Every structure is written in structure tokens, then in C-alpha cells.
Amino acid sequence: MISWNNLDTLASFQELLNVERVNLAEVMSGENGAERVKNYSVPMAEGLAFNYGAKQVDDNVLSALAKLAEEAQLAEKYEALYNGEVINTGEKRMVLHHMTRGQLGDSVTADGVDKRSFYVEQQKKIAEFANKVHAGEITNAAGEKFTTVVQIGIGGSDLGPRAMYLALENWAKKHDTMKMKAEFISNVDPDDAAAVLNKIDVAHSIFILVSKSGTTLETLTNESFVKDALANAGLDASKHMIAVTSETSPLAKSDDYLAAFFMDDYIGGRYSSTSAVGGAVLSLAFGPEVFDQFLLGAAKEDELAKNKDICKNPAMLDALIGVYERNVLGYPATAVLPYSQALSRFPAHLQQLDMESNGKSVNRFGEPVDYVTGPVIFGEPGTNGQHSFYQLLHQGTDIIPLQFVGFKNNQMETDVVIQDSTSQQKLCANVAAQIVAFACGKADENRNKNFEGGRPSSIIIGDQLNPKTLGALLSHFENKVMFQGFVWNVNSFDQEGVQLGKVLAKRVLAHETDGALKVYSDLLNI
């Protein structure tokens, strides 16, 4: 029997508050530090490992976190989720994004169909479509092959798929699986669509309109933009567009599209990278086999998240340490710092994933909570960030926990030796150095050059960023956010906080405003 309780009502949380704080700089020094880093590591799928040696925890904290995991029934709640319980209580929906990559438990039926079969079928249809495009069986009106795919979507229909595309673009080029270049149009700012349309060859482009409801204003507006461009080029838009939408949307059976692929209400936008939302664009860009590998990596990591032992469940452990940092140690934000240029937009995706899921002030029953929930998430790839905001991370007045990601090998397999080391070695040396610099600091009589240390970080280490490891990485963070939502007792799967702005924007466009809103509208010339 599952009970949904607020964090501050749990006995194990009160216990956690009383566990002695760890002096990170101290425990990370000398041979003791070396032992910690060796021991505080959890294997992930696809050869990845989650290393938390430089987190501000010790065996006492971990044992308190294990009790918290048990009392909060994290494993049971995950099980309930993948077995089809209505976990998204706000919108009264199941939460089934895991099922796009595997069957973790019971079969789940909804809308009259087995949901795993439904997702598999959609992906199969996408694969067939993509293969035909790549083979030149589906072409433009002139019988020429499509060379570019353009995703039109916003929020979850943009950030995740875009981040995944960028993560694999160079890998695909290196492995000769690059089928089509992908571009993305998201912002309602007309310059976004205009700039993308300016740089592509529309006659050889296929556009994917992505909107679950089929009513997202930004996306429909950008679709019109694209249709105008196609018409101006003397092209038939319906031969250049496909839709990814829900079966009940107005786009589902429209003649305006070459094909329609379906998602459903059980997958939120920010969790949709492994559904048709990511599937269409990534399968077209890289081939369906690459997308399958991505799903496989995610599926394996999802399996690991079932483990009740937090020291064998990287996502759960990562989640619990994050809660400890936020609710016990009082740290306000988390930085995501991948040492991989291919992950340049991964932090932006995690920013949505995390902040939209757990940026809530009420629990799943709509009652205000008396503790802080989701932190601010931000980040840029290293080593770039080192030459930018790391100053504050090292010497600022707030402590910001850090989430590093690093790979032993680069994707392009081209490198250069300067001063006796490759660029890849320099990249890896920098992330290793940063972890220790943040944790241990360094005393200096000149206080301006003094480093307090005590700044916690974890790192996920892998051999190489490829479709499988990317899938595992994505799953890790999705499940981390889910577990944190369980601990905070919030509903991580709705987003009521974005509604008010939409309502007011409509009012502005209808010129039905007064007071401050009217003045702003006038100032902005609307």
C-alpha cells in the first residue's frame, strides 16, 4: 500500500536533518579521499558510472538517505507508475514515457489498446517512413530526395529532440549513419522561422509539425510561416509536411500531411524525446537503427532504476543526494556541466525537465508544502564554462552543487597532440581537476586566491557519447527528477504554472486589457 506523504512528515527526514554534516574538503584529502572516490561509484547501463565521491555525504548520510528512500516508498512508487497507476493526479493521467523504450512491468491498456504495442507500432511506422525517405521512395514532387528535416515544435517538442540531435550529429557523421541534416524552428519570434527558412533548401526539406493537442499557437504560427515559404517556392506543402500529434487532434487525419505519427496524453512534452516526438526527427536524421539503440540505452537504465538498494540505483541515489543538498544543506541551484561539446544543449533540456517537473509549491493533493522543492538548473559545456561562470562556483558566496558528465573518448576520433597531450586528454584532465579543486580547495594567505573548497559534485563517466549512452544518460535524469518529485510529494507531470501567461497573452491580442497590462501592451505597440 502506497502512502503519499510530505517530506517533512517523514521520520527518516527528521533523522536526516540530525546526521552530522560532512566536511568535504577533509574527507576528500589524502588516501581517504582516494578510497572514497573508488568506493562511491554506481554502475549505470552501457558502461557508464555515477561517481559521487565528491558529494557531501558519508556512510551515515547514505544510510539515512536509504531509510528515506524506503519510508518514501520510492521503488514502490516507480513500480506503480510503470504499471499504469494514475500518477499525474493533476491531469488524472497515467505516466507512460518509460513504455516507449520497454515493458518494465504489467501490460497497460488505455484508449482500448495495449500501450506498449501502441508505442512500438508508432515507432515501426516512423521507421518505415524514414527508410522510404532515405531510399528515395518518398520524395518531393519533382521526384528528388529530401536532404533536410525541420522540426517545428516548442518546449518539449523542441528542447529534448534538439539536444539529442546535437549530441549525436558528429557521431552519426563519423559512423556514416547521417541521413539528413536536421533544423529546428521553435520561437514565435518570426525571425526564428525566417532564419531557418533562409538557410535551408525548402524544395528538398521535409517538415515535422509537432503538437500533441494540435493547437499550440507558436507551432501553428510557424507552420503557416513554413507553408507560405513552400507556396512562394511553388511547392505543394502537403507533400513536404508530416505531423506528430495525438490521435484525437485536428492534425491527425488531415490531408495537409504526408503522414501522421501519434503520441498520447500519457507522455508529457518534456518526457517525449523517446516517443514519436523525438522518434520522427531522429529516425529521419540518423536512421531508425540509431534511434533504436538510443531507446535500448534508455530501457536498460530504466531497469536499473527499479533497484531498492540506493547504492545500486544511480538515479535514485542522485535524486536523494539532491534532496539532501536542497532541503538539508540549503543549496539553491544545481549546475549541469557536460565535458562534451556535443552535449551543448543537454543542460537546456535538463533545465526544462527538472524545473518544469518539480518547480511546484503544492503537493500532489494541492496543499502548500513547507519546504523548498525543485532548484534552479543551469549549465554550459566544459571547458567553456571554466572560462566563464566557474569563478562564482569556486569563490561565490553561495554553494552550487555540480553535476559533471565526461567521456574517455571523443566522437570524431580526430585529435591533435600539443604539449604532450591530446585535446581529449586535456578535456578529461580539466574535469578531474575541477572536481578536486571544488571539493578540496586550497588555502592561500592572499584571501583573494584562497579556495574554501567544500563544493560538492558528482560525475557520470562513460567511454563515449553514442546513441546507447545518450539514452542511458537521458533516462538517468528523467528518473532522478521523478524520484525527487516522489520525495517532495509533488506531481512532476503537470505544468499548471504556464497557463496564466497564456490566458493573459490571448487577452492582450484581443485588446481586452486594462491596468498595468494595458500599459505594457501600449509600450510594446501591440
Add this chain to the structure above:
Amino acid sequence: MISWNNLDTLASFQELLNVERVNLAEVMSGENGAERVKNYSVPMAEGLAFNYGAKQVDDNVLSALAKLAEEAQLAEKYEALYNGEVINTGEKRMVLHHMTRGQLGDSVTADGVDKRSFYVEQQKKIAEFANKVHAGEITNAAGEKFTTVVQIGIGGSDLGPRAMYLALENWAKKHDTMKMKAEFISNVDPDDAAAVLNKIDVAHSIFILVSKSGTTLETLTNESFVKDALANAGLDASKHMIAVTSETSPLAKSDDYLAAFFMDDYIGGRYSSTSAVGGAVLSLAFGPEVFDQFLLGAAKEDELAKNKDICKNPAMLDALIGVYERNVLGYPATAVLPYSQALSRFPAHLQQLDMESNGKSVNRFGEPVDYVTGPVIFGEPGTNGQHSFYQLLHQGTDIIPLQFVGFKNNQMETDVVIQDSTSQQKLCANVAAQIVAFACGKADENRNKNFEGGRPSSIIIGDQLNPKTLGALLSHFENKVMFQGFVWNVNSFDQEGVQLGKVLAKRVLAHETDGALKVYSDLLNI
């Protein structure tokens, strides 16, 4: 006579702590709210305006902030800075980036030359060089015109110039001043350079190596990468490369470069967009006249920052409100939200500018301060962010102050009407709506749909993003950060916090490690 005192020693700060808090939702409602928004506006240069109607201030708070500005001698400190006092006490240097765009006060001599003349001369040389490249007088060995310019730099040599390039790329295309496409290589991750080199035509590319010291490891490594690529293409690298560096650097008089343009020690990387660091790439990309307009906009805004009346000095007022939010109201972060896709990397630049400048724990005399300093800065363009992390901004447990930017007109002047409004109108309607939604909120019996409001924001509004308004915008934020540094009594112009990581990384590469650092090095296969 200027005195440098800690914030918490100022009588006006103690007074500020006792001023009654403003109920933002209340003061922003009804006709009172409309009046506020009309009145709480400061003109900026180039037709921009800084509107702070939705900030959590009133006349009492403003009057306390005015006293703080006076007691902290903000105007006097700015005057001392542009007159050449050694404001960067850590590195014992003057701070002269304003002088790249104008002469605000006394002439300043250093290294035996008048510094304003020096900066003007460098820009003149760059302009001559760029004009020759554009005219086909400087070409590749085959006598063909260069079509692409690639900046090789990291941190301030990358983020600012890249953000400015993206901000003006579409504008330049529309105004027929697009001379060359620009690309950027920054990360030591070898895949960064490889990906850029893969997509450009190296035979028609000119590369700018940017490193003040001439010793930045990432940049020199990427230079080698580029030289290899040029050699592999049978090209003479010295005919394809220019350097932007200091006169004393090893790059300054090397035959490896077609030309060298100079910066100096009085301009920090993050303040160097208006120096040769931004000047070379932007002049080559858009033509020197466009870069001149950019400088002009910045110069005008710099003049405004002299004003002692905070209600006529947008940068100073913005800075003071930020300090109030950070040190009195206790808000931990600030989001930068430009409603303009062209400003997609402007938040990343401000992140460096702000966090590297004011992420400090000691005052300018090296003594620890007892109050918080620089906040975390993050952001993405609207409306994209609305479909992402705005959930937390609206309903999260922390209040995050917001810095909006919006323009009445787009850059490309192409638009489409859907549901009776243009995309640009939708974009503007959204930012207006968001400001009011954040400030006023909306009560709902369903607490999950309830918006508390009380979330403060400001907006900078302009007609259009163009070289002049971009210059003004950049200057505004540079001066805001400078004034905040003065209030916090920190040195905003050094970055000792980035040194330890560099030292440790070198040790890793030399295999001179032990303890935790050795283990991480092994895990990462270095």
C-alpha cells in the same frame, strides 16, 4: 575622496533593511498599477527604455536606494574608473573597456601611449584590413576572396563576440551588410574544432586567433587543429590566420599571421566585445561601419551611466534593485529572458559577465564579506522559456527576479498573420502577459492552479535590435555589473577563482597526482 566600504557598514544599507516591503501583487493591480508602469521607466540610449514598474520597489525603497548610491559613491567610483584609477586592485590594473567606445573623462596614458588613441588606432587597422578582405585585396593564395571568418577563442574571447554576432546576423542579412559568415571554435573538446572545420570551406576561410596572453591552452590547441586542417588541404596557414592579442604576447610579431591587432591588460576578457576581440570578427562579418554603430550605441549608454540621479541612470538603478533583491529580499538567482531569438546567446554572455565579475567572497582588500554577492544568472529566449522552466518561475518555492528584453519590431521584417495577429505581436503580447502574470498572479480555489504573484521583473523595451541598440544593451549590463561590484565592495575585474583548476589540470597532464585526483585521472583514462 572615495572610500571603499563593505555594504553592511553603510548606514543607508541598514536603513534599506528597515524600509517596509512592497506587496507587488497589490501595487500592480488596477489603475495604481497602470500609473506605476507609466512612471517607473528610465530612458536609455537609442530609444530603449528600462521599465521597472513590476519590480518590488516603491518610492520609499527608491529613496533608500538613492541614499545607498550616494553613500557608496557609485557615480564617483565610475568616474575614477574611466579616469584611469587602478580599480582592478587584485591585478593592479586600470579598467578601460569603456574607452574602446568613447572618452568619458580625462585622457589616460599607459604603456607610453594615450589609451583612447590606441583603441581607436586598433579599430582603424581592423577596419582597413576588413575592407581589404571584403574588396578582394587580401585573398587566399589562389587569389580568391575569403567567405568565412572563424574566431578561435574561449571565455570572453568567445561568448561575447558570438552572442553579438548572432544578435546581428539576421539584421545584417536584411540590411545587405553581411560580408562573411562567422563561425566559432572554443572548447578544447576536439569535436568542437572538428565539427566546425567539417562544415566550412577552409580554403576560403580566415581564422582569428584570440588570446590576450598568447598562452591560453585551449586556444593554442585549437589553433594547431586548424593549422593541421589547413596543411592537410595543402594551404599555407600563415595566409589564413590573424591574431588578436596583447603587444607583449608571443603572437604579436609572429610570421604565422597575416596581421595582428592588439588589446591590452586594462580590458578583461568578459568586457572585451567592444575591443579588438569583438572588433575583428564583427568587422569582418558585417563591415566596420556596423561595428562602429555598435560602439556608438555603447558609448551613449556609458554616458547615461554617469548620472548621479538613480532615476535617470538605468544601469545604476538596475544594479541597486538587484542588490535589494539579493541582500534584502534574499532572492538567490536572476533570469535573463530576451523575447528575441537573435539574443539566444546573450544570456550565456551575461552569465559570464555577471558571475565571473561578482561571484566573489572577499572584498577588494581581500577580506571576507559577511553578505551574499553575485547571484546565479541563467536564461533562454522567450517564448521558448515559457514552454520550459517558467513553471518554476511562476509556481516554484523560490522567487527568481526576472530581466526581460523586448522589441516592438523584428529584424527580418517578414511576418505572418494567424488568428488576427502577427508573430511579432504574439511575441510582444506574451512578454507583456508574463510580466503581469508574474507580478499579480491569480487566485484559484484549486491551489494547483493558484498563482501567488509577487514575482518581480523589469523589462528593457526598444524599437528593434540593431547594432546601436545592441551596443546600448551590452553597455547597460556591463555597467550594471560594475555598479553592483561597487556596492558589494568586490573587485569585479579579476578572476582568481579560475586558477586552481588550471594548476591541477596541468598536474594531471604531467601525471603528477595522488589521492582523489589520481583516482579521477585513472577513471577518465588520462
